[in-house]
Amino acid sequence: MKDGDTTRPARDAAPQWQTEDGALMIAECRDCGEPHYYPRVLCPFCGSENVAFKACSGRGRIYAVSVFRRADPPYALAYVELEEGPRMMTNIVDCDLDAIAIDDAVTVLFADRDGIPTPMFTPAAP
Template sequence: MTTPHTPMAYKAPDEQPDNLPFWQAAREGQLLVKVCDDCGKPHWYPRVLCPFCMGTTSWKPASGGGTIYSFSVTRRAGPTPFCIAYVTLEEGVTMMTHIIDCDLDTVRIGQKVRVKFSPSDGGAPVPTFTLA
């Protein structure tokens, strides 16, 4: 069975002062993660204070590479199938995203992926991932 990926329309992200650097970097094709200025640990989802030590945080560039931790191909909701996944970035944080531009039946846990920014409806592009 083959389940081709069909591009989706993504809602424009809600850009706020605390996440503006993330979306500005996304417009330039760069993925950022928050890293603690005190303990040095990265975390996702982005927060002003470190969830490990309550220290201040800064945005740092991520490699854009990762590994599929878990996924699900949804064939019933919406007009076309899509793959939602947890991807663990090389930096160690895990984020929820979509896997795109592949036969969705070939997606497997443990596969390497790369970030690919997908256009949104009038806003910054959103981070999605393709098989590496």
């Protein structure tokens, strides 16, 4: 990416786009202990600037989902509630779109989008 390119996040400035041994990174306040996603420079719970990134389990459950069938190809957009608590908007991939349901267990996988590992979720193995 070139300096000044604002079409996608710079890896140096956006730790949430990085992985630690393939783990999904979320922000956590070092003062109140609350994890949150999307990452911010201030804790949304206590306002502290003492925020750090940590690896999370990458497991969660579908909180809400919508399947867009008129798109080519069709896709599923969902909110996933992570085991650690935060909810994140993402895509549900590598599955039968008709079989997706609220409260399904899912796990993270990373799709390469222009060199950026982008978190998406797939149904967890039973």
